[in-house]
Amino acid sequence: MSSQVLTLNPESPAGSDLILRDKALHRIAEAVLEGRRLSLEDGLVLYHTRDVPGLMRLADIVRRRKVGDKAYFVHSLRLSQTNICYVGCTFCGFQRKFGEDGVWDYDLPQVWEYVDRFWHPDLTEIHISSGHHPKRQWDYYLDLVRGLTERYPGAQVKAWTAAEIHHFTKITRPRLDYREVLSQLMAAGLVAMPGGGAEIFAERVRKQIARAKVTSDDWLKVHRTAHELGLPTNATMLYGHIETLAERLDHMLRLRELQDETGGFLSFIPLAFQPDNNRLAAELGTRHTTGIDDLRNLAVARLMLDNFPHVKGYWIMITPELTQVALSAGISDIDGTIKDEKIAHASGAVTEKGMTEDELVRLVRTAGRVPVRRDALYNELHVYA
Numbered sequence: 244m245s246s247q248v249l250t251l252n253p254e255s256p257a258g259s260d261l262i263l264r265d266k267a268l269h270r271i272a273e274a275v276l277e278g279r280r281l282s283l284e285d286g287l288v289l290y291h292t293r294d295v296p297g298l299m300r301l302a303d304i305v306r307r308r309k310v311g312d313k314a315y316f317v318h319s320l321r322l323s324q325t326n327i328c329y330v331g332c333t334f335c336g337f338q339r340k341f342g343e344d345g346v347w348d349y350d351l352p353q354v355w356e357y358v359d360r361f362w363h364p365d366l367t368e369i370h371i372s373s374g375h376h377p378k379r380q381w382d383y384y385l386d387l388v389r390g391l392t393e394r395y396p397g398a399q400v401k402a403w404t405a406a407e408i409h410h411f412t413k414i415t416r417p418r419l420d421y422r423e424v425l426s427q428l429m430a431a432g433l434v435a436m437p438g439g440g441a442e443i444f445a446e447r448v449r450k451q452i453a454r455a456k457v458t459s460d461d462w463l464k465v466h467r468t469a470h471e472l473g474l475p476t477n478a479t480m481l482y483g484h485i486e487t488l489a490e491r492l493d494h495m496l497r498l499r500e501l502q503d504e505t506g507g508f509l510s511f512i513p514l515a516f517q518p519d520n521n522r523l524a525a526e527l528g529t530r531h532t533t534g535i536d537d538l539r540n541l542a543v544a545r546l547m548l549d550n551f552p553h554v555k556g557y558w559i560m561i562t563p564e565l566t567q568v569a570l571s572a573g574i575s576d577i578d579g580t581i582k583d584e585k586i587a588h589a590s591g592a593v594t595e596k597g598m599t600e601d602e603l604v605r606l607v608r609t610a611g612r613v614p615v616r617r618d619a620l621y622n623e624l625h626v627y628a
């Protein structure tokens with residue numbers, strides 16, 4: 244690689260020269276600076292460049308254009324009301340069958356007891372995702388959202404992935420469609436949806452890692468329906484297993500297309516594959532993603548998903564230390580306090596299960612950004628000037 248310098252307009256958001264050591268990035272840098280959209284082929288160049296610092300700078304320009312110096316986090320609690328699941332995704336170490344060691348299955352009083360245990364007056368988001376329980380009735384889920392909304396009025400309920408919404412349509416009698424399921428949940432108090440269950444949209448991969456889960460088309464349909472109803476959602480991508488780089492980009496482009504149509508996504512969250520206690524890891528040989536893969540992936544996402552307000556670095560999966568670095572590689576959100584994460588840890592996440600607000604503020608501040616505590620809808624609650 245020969246060292247090249249592109250000079251930016253001094254008025255530009257980046258405010259300095261942009262040094263790119265890979266000439267292949269120059270054409271893409273021009274497109275980024277002019278606000279032009281990148282193609283799948285551009286994305287492949289970004290994934291293959293050896294100039295990772297240059298890639299990070301480009302992503303940082305887009306991030307800064309969207310949020311300036313701010314970096315967001317939320318006071319949140321993760322709630323998984325059960326780990327019983329019949330779906331059998333090969334990458335999942337969380338799922339259990341009835342009677343197995345380590346199984347749990349909360350009834351409603353147990354859910355209230357669980358939330359009470361972690362309650363904090365600043366708690367603003369209860370984030371729920373769980374297994375697909377084969378026996379729970381539809382009313383249980385409505386009562387769960389309604390009960391949380393009534394008992395903890397300051398906390399917004401952000402609940403259930405598109406895969407779980409798809410499951411709910413199967414347990415309703417008479418059978419309800421996505422629109423009706425979501426409408427009833429919204430009437431009970433649901434304010435947003437998490438982004439899980441997307442995995443990788445490519446059918447080739449999905450057949451191997453999530454054969455019995457919601458299809459890609461149906462995942463997108465659930466989110467389209469949610470957006471049409473005025474329910475904001477998030478989107479994930481599970482990477483670092485058997486997918487190709489082109490399949491990662493295809494995944495992002497399908498999300499970008501839906502966002503063009505609806506504008507209902509709040510954030511994109513790449514999830515690094517966790518390689519313990521699951522069949523897929525056993526087939527592949529155990530390995531975590533590398534720090535460079537994580538950073539590269541976040542930066543590419545920031546550049547490709549020009550219509551997403553935020554790209555999130557999920558500190559649980561990529562560690563708090565790398566999340567700090569990623570604040571200079573395109574991310575504008577670091578998720579939250581979380582308190583009691585179970586899903587990633589069941590598959591080998593090595594981080595703590597939660598962080599305090601002070602720790603998150605320190606993490607953002609020492610990375611040179613202004614911490615902003617937000618709610619589930621990205622309304623700003625407190626700016627730590």
Ligand code: SF4
Nearest residue numbers: 328330331332335374
């Ligand atoms: S990822 Fe979700 S749907 Fe798949 S097996 Fe695990 S809990 Fe079940």
